[in-house]
Amino acid sequence: MKALALLSGGLDSILALKLVLDQSIEVVALNIILPFVTEKEDYAGTTAKKFGIPLVRVEAGKEYLAIVQNPKHGYGSGMNPCIDCHIYMLREAKKIAKEVGAEFIFTGDVLGERPMSQYKNALKLEETEAGLEGLVLRPLSAKLLPVTVPERNGWVDRNKLLAISGRSRKPQIELAQTFGLQDEYPAPAGGCRLTYKEFASKVRDLFKHTEKVTKRDAMLLQIGRHFRVGTAKIIVGRNEEENTQLLALKRPEAYAFEVPGYGSPIAILEGTTSKEAIEIAAKLTARYSDAEEKSVFVDYWTNKKESIFVTPFDEAEVLRLRI
Numbered sequence: 026m027k028a029l030a031l032l033s034g035g036l037d038s039i040l041a042l043k044l045v046l047d048q049s050i051e052v053v054a055l056n057i058i059l060p061f062v063t064e065k066e067d068y069a070g071t072t073a074k075k076f077g078i079p080l081v082r083v084e085a086g087k088e089y090l091a092i093v094q095n096p097k098h099g100y101g102s103g104m105n106p107c108i109d110c111h112i113y114m115l116r117e118a119k120k121i122a123k124e125v126g127a128e129f130i131f132t133g134d135v136l137g138e139r140p141m142s143q144y145k146n147a148l149k150l151e152e153t154e155a156g157l158e159g160l161v162l163r164p165l166s167a168k169l170l171p172v173t174v175p176e177r178n179g180w181v182d183r184n185k186l187l188a189i190s191g192r193s194r195k196p197q198i199e200l201a202q203t204f205g206l207q208d209e210y211p212a213p214a215g216g217c218r219l220t221y222k223e224f225a226s227k228v229r230d231l232f233k234h235t236e237k238v239t240k241r242d243a244m245l246l247q248i249g250r251h252f253r254v255g256t257a258k259i260i261v262g263r264n265e266e267e268n269t270q271l272l273a274l275k276r277p278e279a280y281a282f283e284v285p286g287y288g289s290p291i292a293i294l295e296g297t298t299s300k301e302a303i304e305i306a307a308k309l310t311a312r313y314s315d316a317e318e319k320s321v322f323v324d325y326w327t328n329k330k331e332s333i334f335v336t337p338f339d340e341a342e343v344l345r346l347r348i
């Protein structure tokens with residue numbers, strides 16, 4: 026008997042994996058790389074290695090971005106479309122399960138742990154919309170949920186599964202201690218930027234001005250300070266690494282800005298490149314540079330370098346334009 030584990034690398038998914046492996050079931054792990062989730066370490070890779078199981082990785086692309094932009098089931102507290110995100114992951118899992126010959130899928134879902142996507146109705150809806158009715162086992166909460174196909178068929182012993190529910194992490198932490206897995210793993214979903222207020226504003230702004238979001242747009246969202254001037258967008262790097270990334274991601278027709286002769290961020294101007302937008306981008310670049318003069322020259326270029334003499338913005342103007 027083979028099962029496919031949805032392995033985010035968060036503690037819940039690891040505990041679910043351990044519970045299934047302890048039932049002598051062969052497991053292939055699937056790690057879906059989501060564009061807005063940041064991990065400090067490769068927890069899924071480390072876990073797969075630790076348990077000696079194969080790991081398949083799938084990178085969520087255009088289809089996922091379209092879902093985030095237009096989720097059927099709406100957003101959570103930020104711009105996190107958790108139900109649609111879960112459905113997407115289950116659909117991907119369904120494809121991979123077929124490829125690797127897995128009979129069922131299991132996840133680290135805990136009933137009621139997260140406000141949007143883990144209530145009973147949501148869990149049911151997610152598997153139904155993914156075309157996986159009865160085939161998604163949630164080992165941590167299984168005893169509180171309807172019997173699934175793997176339990177009914179005796180592939181999995183329901184008695185050895187758990188009845189964890191709610192937002193307290195205590196049962197999981199105790200279980201991790203029992204398994205000797207404590208202190209090794211991050212909190213669940215800690216890294217989804219879509220749930221953060223500031224990031225959600227940038228996402229909202231992007232969706233308002235962009236019909237079809239691309240991977241490049243998603244990458245740019247995670248770099249620099251963002252400003253909106255009508256249909257133009259200005260992004261100012263916060264450090265050397267972001268400056269390099271901005272230059273690499275800049276469209277050929279977009280302007281780049283820098284204050285020569287001083288420590289200066291790189292800024293890029295996308296969308297409308299009106300005279301007014303160029304001046305504003307230059308003032309923002311100067312604001313974040315080390316120049317202390319009342320007015321400075323700011324270089325800007327697509328191919329050919331030009332210069333503009335500006336007075337850096339003050340804090341009030343920065344706040345007015347900041348997304």
Ligand code: SF4
Nearest residue numbers: 105106107110214217
């Ligand atoms: S928190 Fe982010 S990664 Fe997690 S289910 Fe919601 S949208 Fe997806």
